[in-house]
Amino acid sequence: MKEKVFQYLDGDRIIWIIAMIFGLVSVLAVYSSISSLAHKFQEGNTFYFLMKHGFMLISGFGIMYLMHKTPHRYIFRLSQLLIWLTAILLLITLLFGTNINGGVRWITIPVINQSFQTSDLAKIVLIAYVARVLSQNSTERRNFKRGVLPIMGPILIICALILPANFSTAFLLLVTCMTLMFVAGTRILHLLSITAAGVLLFVMLLGIASAFPNVLPRVSTWKSRIASFLPESEPEKVWDQKTGTFVIPESSPRSEMDLQRNYQVEMAKIAIHRGGMFPNGPGRGTSRNYMPHPYSDMIFAFIIEEYGSILGGLGLLMLYIILMFRILKIASRTEKKFSAYLALGLGFLLVLQALANMAVAVNLIPVTGQPLPLVSMGGTSLWFTCIALGIILNISRENKLPPSRSNSKQAFA
Known part of the structure; x- marks a missing residue:
């Protein structure tokens, strides 16, 4: 059977x-x-x-x-074209996408009237592109100009286009790409430079959001989620004559916030x-x-x-x-560098997404x-x-x- x-x-x-x-x-x-x-x-x-x-x-x-x-060699051949088509789709989504649950992440396919998140496509395409470049530039990957810049540009562009509507996906995708680069032998100093560029880009977006709230409305959602996760300062207590102790008044901001x-x-x-x-x-x-x-x-x-x-x-x-x-076993057994990086990147992102979902449920x-x-x-x-x-x-x-x-x-x- x-x-x-x-x-x-x-x-x-x-x-x-x-x-x-x-x-x-x-x-x-x-x-x-x-x-x-x-x-x-x-x-x-x-x-x-x-x-x-x-x-x-x-x-x-x-x-x-x-x-x-389907032989994955087609992905190798098409990844260079798909990366720019995906960037265009992400830009269209950012400007004209459908707003569902407060996030503009979807575009609708006209013929079948089915909406999809362009960031889902971007995850596969970007990992395939990074795997291709890493497999081709094996002798130059420790050189910043010839080995890192050809990868860093598309990574930051794709993540920047995803970021305004979906911070967590952009972050997980960036971590996955940097992990692939580390496995391929990229210098730690070069990875830190990519991290610094990503942080700078994020700070710039926060600045734009503060100046023009309507441009990046999701920033307020990021702030509220982070603020609700962090421990709060203890509110001021008042003396209760009935109980003979200090208590938090029911009308205090902390009490109202605790309900929500x-x-x-x-x-x-x-x-x-x-x-x-x-x-x-x-x-x-x-x-x-x-x-x-x-x-x-x-x-x-x-x-x-x-x-x-x-x-x-x-x-x-x-x-x-x-x-x-x-997946690690599959990647270690393949003789082709592109295949190994592709399997590792897709598997790592999938499992990382699962761990993120579980970590939210248990309040980590x-x-x-x-x-x-x-x-x-x-x-x-x-x-x-x-x-x-x-x-x-x-x-x-x-x-x-x-x-x-x-x-x-x-x-x-």
Whole structure:
């Protein structure tokens, strides 16, 4: 039975199994968590959202299958053109994009009337471009002018275009690109110069936002998320004659703020606490009734509430860690530098995004809005995750092919 299932699936079998487990978890968690969404938009029809998510998931796996059969040498050839087309798309999104949930991150495809985040495309394209340049400039990568500048320009341009609407994605993408450069042998001093340029660009954007609030409205969101995450100063207390102690007045700014500050994370912490160590069972979570976005941003907390900290929490974390180790193994076995850098970059970004989502749920970092890859209910972002995994599986597949059937070494640096 096992051989029949995998006779059509090439590449790393463990990655296929992990992806299937994520898909199963996604269906169970999303269907259990969408009741409030269904009541708000579909008069309580949860089946509508289940079918919609199921379609995106099945089509995503179809895309993954096609990508794992498509030689990734085409990505090598097209990455130089795609990087500039992606920059144009990001600029169009920034100027004319659709505003959803306070962020202008989407553009709509006219024919099929489907919106997608251009930053999802930019993640794959930029990593492919960086992998190409690093593989070609192996002898010059320690030279700032010839080895670093050709990469630094596109990295900063793409991240700068993503930053106004999606700070967390721009940050994760920058960290991933710098990690690739470090692995490829770029000097620490040169990486620090890129970091300094990124910080300078960020400070400039903050200055522009302060002078022209309407230009970069998302900056206020960044500030409020960071401020709600940081510890607050203790408000002034007054003497209460009834209790004989100093208390915080109910009308104090701190009390009003406590009712609203970081509501999403506070509800996630309650859900995790109710989950306990062991599973409560599917459909028994109650946080879907009050926690914002239990099917996307906070799905990790909702899964823990229904499946416990051991199975739901540590289980999911271990799957992502195993996925990263499998990708590292694939990258170490390939003879082509481009293939190794591409697999490493796509895998690192995917797992880093997952860790960011989990860290938000347990209040380790401020709210980022990053979905849990292959688990959160999503639209085209799910497709782009499947594209990334499909590319990694294709690299794994070609590692196993004999030299006569694999891509020519002349096609890659």
